[in-house]
Amino acid sequence: MMPLIVKALTPEAFAPYGDVLTAPAEAGRQYFEAGLGNLRPGAHASLSMVNRAPIDGLPLEVTLLERHEFSSQTFVPTDASRWLIIVCPHAPGGGPDAAQAIAFVASGGQGVTYRPNTWHHGLTVLDRPASFAVFMWRDGTQGDEEFVTVEPFTVAAPG
Ligand SMILES: NC(=O)N[C@@H](O)C(=O)O
Numbered sequence: 250m251m252p253l254i255v256k257a258l259t260p261e262a263f264a265p266y267g268d269v270l271t272a273p274a275e276a277g278r279q280y281f282e283a284g285l286g287n288l289r290p291g292a293h294a295s296l297s298m299v300n301r302a303p304i305d306g307l308p309l310e311v312t313l314l315e316r317h318e319f320s321s322q323t324f325v326p327t328d329a330s331r332w333l334i335i336v337c338p339h340a341p342g343g344g345p346d347a348a349q350a351i352a353f354v355a356s357g358g359q360g361v362t363y364r365p366n367t368w369h370h371g372l373t374v375l376d377r378p379a380s381f382a383v384f385m386w387r388d389g390t391q392g393d394e395e396f397v398t399v400e401p402f403t404v405a406a407p408g
């Protein structure tokens with residue numbers, strides 16, 4: 250597979266997978282609206298503060314994707330430089346369609362909400378260590394998080 254070239258994160262380009270946030274207040278509203286739309290019995294609100302070291306830079310080889318089938322997932326950078334978002338549609342036979350993956354570079358002023366059941370790469374940070382607030386809904390069952398190994402593909406910077 251040809252390397253996947255990252256593109257700048259814009260609301261329009263990300264729309265099939267969720268929303269781009271530019272103000273933490275948006276995250277709160279979206280989070281509660283989204284969560285109330287798909288609450289499983291026994292689900293509870295989950296807020297975690299995540300610190301993540303940067304990768305060594307691009308290119309990045311992707312081998313693992315994940316989804317939260319029953320919950321949105323919101324990432325609000327609280328102290329971040331650039332970070333990487335990789336998403337892909339569902340394959341007709343189930344699982345992620347990694348061949349259709351799209352990769353974005355977000356600024357430290359941009360957050361995202363993945364819609365429920367969105368295949369995505371785990372939080373990936375560029376440039377320097379970063380901190381995020383992560384909002385989602387969990388019920389403590391396996392449905393909270395599912396990981397899938399994919400045919401490795403490379404995400405690269407333009408040029
Ligand atoms: N913090 C956390 O849950 N992370 C993953 O779900 C992810 O998408 O990075």
Ligand code: NI
Pocket residue numbers: 315316317322369371
């Ligand atoms: Ni996730």
